[in-house]
Amino acid sequence: MHSRCRTALGRLETRLIGCTLWKSYKATEPQGDRRYTGRHWWGDTSGEVVEPLIGQQAEKTAQRLGLRPFGPDETGTAVVVIDPNLDDLAPNEAAAYLAETITWHLWPKMISVGNKPPAMRFSVACDGLEHPVPDPRETRPLNMFVSAYEAMTGSAGIDLECRRPRRHLGRLGLVKRIMPPLEPTRASRMLDIENLVHHVCLMRPAELVVTYRPGPKPPSENQGYAGVFRADVSMDDIYAKAEPPTHDAWNPQSLERPESTYVQTTFSRINEALDSLLSLGGVARPGASNVALGAASSMFSGLVGGAWGIGGATAYTKPGSTFRRASRSEELEEDTVPSALAPPVPKAALGKEQPSAGDAVDSGDFDTDRQSSDGLPKHSETDMPRRRPRVQYVGDPYYDDHDDASVLVQEFRLPVPGPQRVRIDLAVTLPGSSGRETDPPIGASMPVLLGWQDGDGLVHSSEACVVEGGEAVWRALVRPAPDTMTEIGIKVEAVRAS
Template sequence: MKNLDGTELDPLTLLVRESAQNSWDARTGDGPVDYRVELRTLGPSEAPVWRELLAAGAPQLRHLKLRASLARPAPRILTVTDTGTRGLGGPTRADVAVPGQSDFASFVRKTGSSSKVTGRGGTYGFGKAVFHLLSASHTVIVHTRCRVDDRLETRLIGWAVHESYTVEGDDGAKTFTGRHFWGRVRRGYVEPLVGDEADEVAGSLGLNSLPDGDTGTSVAILDPVFGERDDAEAMRWIVDAMVWNLWPKMLPEGGDAPMRFSAHHEGLAVPVPRPSEVPHLRPFVWAYDDMTRLVEHKSMGRVLGRLGMRKFISPQGRPPRVAQEAGIGDRLHHTCLMRPVDLVVKYLEGPPFFEESGGYAAIFRADAAVDRVFAAAEPASHDAWLVDKLSGDDQRLAKHALRKINDAMKETSGPARVANETGEGVSLAGMSRLMAGLMAGTAGEGAEAVFAAGTTPPGGSSGAGRGSGGPAGAGGIPGPRGGSSVLSDRRRVLYDGAPEHDVVDGEAVIVQRFTLPDAGSYVVHGRPAVALGDGRGVETEPPIGASIPTVLGWRAGSGPVTDGSSLHTVGGDGTVWSLVVRPAPDTMTEVTVVAEAGGDDR
């Protein structure tokens, strides 16, 4: 129980990280892994079953607080469930060795075991102790369904892990290990309930998270403790921990993500936001898409991983406490470290961006060929790369990778110059003042698809204005990985990434790339506006004499910029167009592209 004492992570964060790693490692490969966390109060018919099952023969209260947990008038359970996984199969005893998986024995019987398998997120068994740490009585019940030979088998077992103790009796002193099991006793050994009996008892306990015919595992923590947080705050923390630690498994958004996440509190869903909807996390999603820079140790001839880096204007406000726990402050200047399984190890802090309003976010993903090196550098909680644990070539490789990452952050944090075609330089410091807020505080990437007059967006009303309804990436608002407005025929605009800083004829500008996917004649309008921030829309009546953002022109591919507030062209030919906008100084600029089929210029 003391193997996780070295980490500074909150126990709820550890629970999410460790259990999600277990779920991913147990995936069947037939589809996405569904990961669900639920907190609820036991019903009036369920609580007595828990008391009857666990109280009989339980240790005295001074050795295990199980009786106190069961005596509560309204006991609660925190349940972590995964499906799309293989369940806890293999032998039910630790002293039985057979070929194949031994998930049940590893999770239930072998506390502190190590499993160093390439391609797995978790390389130690210590993390499972967090389930017991979160229980006031250190007690959990596991309900799992696995495949045994050619059939499905359900298993149910409960156990507690606490400190060892000694009891004086008529026969002298007897020492207990502090590990207590509840199940079916066979030949002096506590085995899990199996088959119909396991399903029936699980139903009586209120453990109904495994759909019929599916394999998977549900771990119920009895009487969870959350410190100073109330239950609602604890569930919010759990959801934030999902997003900040598991977000690569949520990509692509709206597509075939490898894991699906949900949370419930007393039967009500607790929304799990998309990574692109979290302002301080969104830049890491952008950097993930830009992970093209190779990190190598050239003298050793080894590829160490890939790096992606993005600069941006810092989002407004403070990040959630889960992010602060991970070292994220008001300003972003970090690299997210991960292994090939795409689970976050940590956010490595670099030097702050040279301008207070700016920042950068980076992603480093270790190459699969050196995964074992970085896995060996992780502590039991998987939240750091402790390269001093390594030796020889492994240490050289890991240190070189971290040195390259730090060098990249140092280079990015300083001022740079952008050269135009005549070779003149424009300071990024000046550009950032012009671009202030470009990528901050919006649900997408600083641009929106807008429905033209006379068209009707799905779920919205007709007329000009923004697409309505749905999260980023749907209902007419592009998400950070590219989205499109859902217009009627020949009116669609497909954004190609986020708006970007650029220099045209020595002038700092904003460029939004887009395509017109449908064939036919188009009139395309650029609609830049000053954003008011905090979701309050855009400025409709600028102050007298105030500067406003203006359309400078349009560019096809890498060709020259053509002047004009509107573009007359044809769609469906794959051309990548760019809208070029001059932003208003010291403002946040929102860029909108409106496409109409033919017609007159407006």
């Protein structure tokens, strides 16, 4: 490790130390067998502890080792690993892994806070080829930890206190989101983060990641949370003593009282905040009543195993069917097709088994419900058949990322040509019942339409959007309500050309 830093006196100082972190072993010595930790150090051995070489001695040794010297006013650290064990990774794969690992462990140093630029810059190269270091604000799920950090430093932060002995421990920030499952990577697996994030990032005032401490799993596989705890400056020495040589944990059992109490209480306070975040361990207040269905769904949906989700899209009408106008003055006709878990029963007026959204269009399907007085179909030369607008869902609803948020997406097309106006019909449902709410529940949020996305990726944020029918696939982007099942219906109207 080759480093250049500025001392407390303002002078630049170069440092160099070598180390090996390997497995412990037992060596036979004249006085008997002796166990070694497997950690070896190279540097200044003049004292009882191996210290870094400093100044000109460090610069000369670094030059002999072939390390690039620092510029006159340059600071930083270079870490050189000699003959590494890459676990069968190719060098370029190892470089990509290092770039991602840097972000997982050092993201607090990579983000700008207020008007301040990032504290550090990082780069990874292999054989002259740069490997980009991921941006934590644009990388899932690290973007959640960034949001939790901003909550921690802002008004939403929670002060954690130890009551006996009384001591301010630090601040905690938490965020909870609906999110699609994660794709685990080699770097995230090393931190025991797989397809769900339910962790609190622990750090000391220096804002280097110590570890990601797992908390209770949320009741839904499509929900996650992230937290950031930063120790108070006055507590830094205590948390530092709780760390092992690898600096990747806080072990209260390695401390004496009351220091061990502070660290253990930190974990207890974090757990209490997580219980509140997930609505665990709550009790009903005496006399509570008049709770709306959506609020009850929010509280109890986690008790229904496997019920979270948005299910499959179902179309109850045949796309592309036709009908006769009842009047020339009629400007538009409306069709509503729901898509969600626990969908409503098809309209009885349809009177027949309905095909799925993917069924072929029957261009010869005409509406002949209009009858003459003798019971025979009534036709008029001026009554020209026109295809009725229909919604055709494309696949099941799914979760996706949009503008640093997870959204529920329903793809659809309007197979009938011509301009048509689409609107959204959103509701929440209770798992295992036909209960449906379209009014905001007490104490719970409702799903919200974020916009209509066309095939070019442009999002139209208006509540109603005029779409030209055809084979183009559109996407309805919905922010779902947490802890509920979201029901999506898309309404379509034919727009008369002016």
